[in-house]
Amino acid sequence: MATVAYSPAASVSKPAASPARLQSIDALRGLVMVIMLLDHVRETWFLYMAVGDPVDARTIMPALFFTRITSTLCAPIFVALTGLSAYLYHQKHSLAETSRFLLSRGAFLVLLELTLVNFSWRAELVPQFVFLQVIWAIGLCTILLAGLIHLPARAILALGLVLVGGHNLLDGITFPANHPLFLPWAIIHERSQIELAGTVIKFNYPILPWIGVICLGWSAGSWFTKLTPDDRRRTLRGAGAAMIIGFIILRALNIYGDAPWFVVPGEPVRTVMSFLALTKYPPSLLFLLPTLGVGLILLAAFERANDDRPTHWLSVMGGAPMFFYLFHLYLLRILYLSARAIWGTNHGDIFGVDSLGWVWVWYLGLIVPLYFPTRWFSNLKKRRKDIWWLKYL
Template structure:
């Protein structure tokens, strides 16, 4: 859930890693990518509203199909698209950025952008959600994408096909490492908790870090994004790109169905809920996100590929243009909407106090949906303003980091 946009930087005298590409198809590509990014941001808003007003209703990972509220389950399932789409688009955008810049410039930008994202997670978002006095640092999706960008920066000297192959091996094979479980105090516990094992790391001064997003599988995803970057070059016809996306998306979904039916690898087994076909189906699609299982990535990235193909075909549609606005300023939208939601929550808590245990919340999920409908336009307007400002004022250096 963060920015996957890599804005253009001023050209220097150094030779680019690839020759410049033709612009007409590039504009089509950028709109479709921004539209997909905008769609998942709109879905992300619904999930963050749940975390604001409905946090008292447990949402385990994976979701328990036997007890979950179906509407809540569907919203959470839709929001599962967000992180995988953001990360793979980051890889694609990084490759496209490299076609206009030297390898050194690309690497420097990825490292600086990654460090900015990691700092925002630690020094702003953790405090925003859990309070300045909280001893816990939540290493969540913004941290994860920052680490992935730095890992990609270190790897881009290798041939693209090698990176694509490495990404596929990580995505497909990382669940083989699930049997390795380390405890605090064990050798390599800290790097393992950061890479693959969701856990708590003790820090100096009584602080702890929660590795909500172990990064290994996500590094595989960003490498795959870099590897398929040439699909989005200017000289590739839109129909060829669409065909590749459709074939790739359908292949991933077919692999998901096959592996899920075999019920032996890629995630925890699904189960039959007696006398409930709906809840049995919910179990089939209840997948592990922290860290993301192979099946989780096959389902979400497969759907993401088909959605991107759809936006390529609907490039001139009004909906595509509207969603592309959200996707044109993703980091701004992410920080702005989370800040507004926390202000709303603390205001409600100050007025009415705790209503569910130690938290304030609403009793009916319908109120979450009502807030969702009410906030789309108020959040759209400042995001539109900032996206236009960023496009207009490329001379302001810090804007490219939002």
């Protein structure tokens, strides 16, 4: 979502009526992008080690499992912050202006997914595969939010709760490939694929639960305009803790919200892995509860640490999220193609490192080099308000 300008409330006794830019929101977005980088480094250098959805706790090595699930925070927090940012944008713009911006922003994201994002993964002018992933999902949800914001606030909140909490009731509904509802159902709820003109299009992010998440993000926006900073932090922590506790209880009962977990006799670590192995495509209720809960608690923590240097560094990264996203994808692609040109392929038809430890080395080595160009672009956005298209990046 486009970053929206807000500034920390100056008074603890009185909420800000029209916030400009909260550093805590940018810091959370920046942290999520740094976490996302780890998963994309893994997919660049360790792709030959297959990771399913949900991760198979019986077979995957624990280090790879925990490296993978770290990134589960990313998509839910990205989508929720999109809704929250849209609400804060509306505080300085009319409902009609907000709708127009959301429509154009959403269309831009869909176009970006179909072009620059997909090209960055495979660099094919005529691709064999097109993956419709998180940017696609955020784009479609943003377009839908442009219409949903005209509903009463309680209706948006209710819709968000129903979609997040109830979409797993639809898991048993499927359609064969020749059915007229197959394609719309693939976009809405069931992860599927179609072939079009020799290109396989994979719908990795069915959008129904993500619509619920963006609605909840919009609904949480009132906490930033109607509550004092202290009350807001308490609300964020309380809501986050309630979601995590709700996840633990519901997961322990093993009755709803995801595929059942299991005990692996004599292997407590793999039992824990089974408990934490949750479905992301589309995100189950049990996937969303802890990830969004952790996100709320982190947001409260960043508000408390608003003046800390690490928070500032992360907020710089979060101030130009789309620039960081595209820049790091193309940097990883260039590094991968260079390595393959130098050393050739060593795992089938791809090049990869032999140890997960090298994935972490690459990851830690890229964070600082990615910070500086992102800071440059973030500062450019602040200086050049006259360049209208910069807000989309």
